[in-house]
Amino acid sequence: MSAITNHLPTAELQALDAAHHMHPFTTNDDLAAKGARIITRANGVYLHDSEGNEILDGMAGLWCVNIGYGREELADVAARQMKELPYYNTFFMTTHVPAIALAKEIASLAPDHLNQVFFAGSGSEANDTNLRMVRTYWAMKGKPTKSIIISRKNAYHGSSVGSGSLGGMTPMHEQGGLPIPDIMHINQPHWWAEGGDATPEDFGLACAQELEAAILQMGEDRVAAFIAEPIQGAGGVIIPPNTYWPEIQRICDKYEILLIADEVICGFGRTGNWFGSETLGIRPDIMTIAKGLSSGYQPIGGSIVSDEVAAVINSGEFNHGYTYSGHPVAAAVALENLRILQDENVLDHVRNVAGPALAEMWNGLGGHPLVGETKIIGMMASLALTPNKETRAKFAADAGTAGFMCRERSFANNLIMRHVYDRLVISPPLVITPEEITLLGQRARTALDEAYVQMKDLGLLKAAS
Numbered sequence: 001m002s003a004i005t006n007h008l009p010t011a012e013l014q015a016l017d018a019a020h021h022m023h024p025f026t027t028n029d030d031l032a033a034k035g036a037r038i039i040t041r042a043n044g045v046y047l048h049d050s051e052g053n054e055i056l057d058g059m060a061g062l063w064c065v066n067i068g069y070g071r072e073e074l075a076d077v078a079a080r081q082m083k084e085l086p087y088y089n090t091f092f093m094t095t096h097v098p099a100i101a102l103a104k105e106i107a108s109l110a111p112d113h114l115n116q117v118f119f120a121g122s123g124s125e126a127n128d129t130n131l132r133m134v135r136t137y138w139a140m141k142g143k144p145t146k147s148i149i150i151s152r153k154n155a156y157h158g159s160s161v162g163s164g165s166l167g168g169m170t171p172m173h174e175q176g177g178l179p180i181p182d183i184m185h186i187n188q189p190h191w192w193a194e195g196g197d198a199t200p201e202d203f204g205l206a207c208a209q210e211l212e213a214a215i216l217q218m219g220e221d222r223v224a225a226f227i228a229e230p231i232q233g234a235g236g237v238i239i240p241p242n243t244y245w246p247e248i249q250r251i252c253d254k255y256e257i258l259l260i261a262d263e264v265i266c267g268f269g270r271t272g273n274w275f276g277s278e279t280l281g282i283r284p285d286i287m288t289i290a291k292g293l294s295s296g297y298q299p300i301g302g303s304i305v306s307d308e309v310a311a312v313i314n315s316g317e318f319n320h321g322y323t324y325s326g327h328p329v330a331a332a333v334a335l336e337n338l339r340i341l342q343d344e345n346v347l348d349h350v351r352n353v354a355g356p357a358l359a360e361m362w363n364g365l366g367g368h369p370l371v372g373e374t375k376i377i378g379m380m381a382s383l384a385l386t387p388n389k390e391t392r393a394k395f396a397a398d399a400g401t402a403g404f405m406c407r408e409r410s411f412a413n414n415l416i417m418r419h420v421y422d423r424l425v426i427s428p429p430l431v432i433t434p435e436e437i438t439l440l441g442q443r444a445r446t447a448l449d450e451a452y453v454q455m456k457d458l459g460l461l462k463a464a465s
């Protein structure tokens with residue numbers, strides 16, 4: 001076997017990648033023609049590529065590297081755990097210390113009534129667990145008809161058949177026969193794009209009341225649960241109006257519908273609290289976790305389950321689980337990540353230092369001619385690109401054209417920002433410093449300036465009629 005290393009020329013690595021590696025959410029033929037960017041190493045908030053660029057990672061990988069790159073403590077813990085016990089399952093009436101310790105730690109950080117953890121290898125797997133768990137819960141309580149799960153359009157809950165069905169991404173549903181039966185999607189509280197003439201408050205309330213209408217339409221005896229991200233991440237960092245979540249909570253309580261908060265992005269400090277549910281005042285029955293749980297250093301996810309749901313599920317056999325549920329190396333690394341978040345007061349840093357600095361920088365971009373609203377909570381932020389701020393107009397060009405151009409100019413300026421159609425989003429490592437935030441802001445502004453000139457030259461600044 002000949003070694004493939006970082007020392008090979010970029011073009012050679014790109015050719016090998018194109019020949020054998022199918023990328024997720026990618027038109028691989030287009031990528032093969034262009035050549036993938038090869039990331040070679042990373043430290044702090046910076047990535048390095050095979051061309052010698054130092055890139056500021058405004059996305060913390062995929063919303064996950066909360067403590068930043070290059071923390072050797074996690075590598076040391078992984079090596080130690082691999083030597084001691086690299087793997088054992090938790091199926092055969094067996095357990096091990098990393099799973100015990102991590103479950104206990106998660107329970108202590110989670111809201112009081114959430115004290116049990118079911119581990120998975122990813123957020124998608126955890127949401128598959130949730131889907132089966134809430135239906136099983138009602139069946140075990142003698143109400144097997146309560147099987148419908150209500151979700152939202154443009155939600156992201158993962159990419160497996162179950163979690164992709166829970167999600168509300170149309171391009172995903174168009175492939176492979178999703179969604180599976182008994183999943184229903186109501187509108188998202190996305191005021192900028194869909195609020196029309198309503199105030200954000202009225203719109204938020206109306207969106208939440210769609211849940212009540214859906215329950216009444218299907219019948220209370222058919223609905224098992226409502227699932228939502230406290231703040232939609234992949235959908236474009238959509239921060240709901242203040243009226244939204246209290247009304248959702250009221251409706252879930254009134255009709256005894258289980259509430260699943262998908263905390264895969266919001267969890268572990270992203271919004272300035274341990275969980276987005278605290279920031280938004282939600283009382284979920286189950287929380288989905290992944291991403292920031294291990295800061296992405298190991299693949300691990302899970303479901304944090306309320307005492308009430310756990311009491312029912314634990315009274316029988318739940319025929320569900322993954323080979324890597326509670327994987328000892330992943331669990332040990334996640335535990336070390338949680339230790340660092342606590343010992344280094346990372347949440348205080350988010351609340352008092354990085355969050356305010358990021359908000360000031362981000363809201364400052366609101367004056368740019370391409371930018372409509374800017375939105376931010378904690379360390380997740382988005383902005384709307386628009387040809388007309390007053391009317392919140394969309395561009396005449398295909399949705400995503402402006403966003404893609406901004407993203408490309410951002411990459412060209414060594415900043416990773418992501419676009420969701422014509423929204424730009426950032427979600428940097430929580431440990432980012434004010435100086436690094438200033439640099440992020442400068443590069444974002446340059447990217448917007450360059451995209452503006454490009455769009456002007458191409459006649460793309462027109463509003464859709």
Ligand SMILES: *Cc1c(COP(=O)(O)O)cnc(C)c1O
Nearest residue numbers: 122123124156157158264265290
């Ligand atoms: C990323 C994500 C998932 C899926 O997690 P994977 O680890 O990619 O399977 C689920 N829910 C939300 C909110 C996410 O952002």
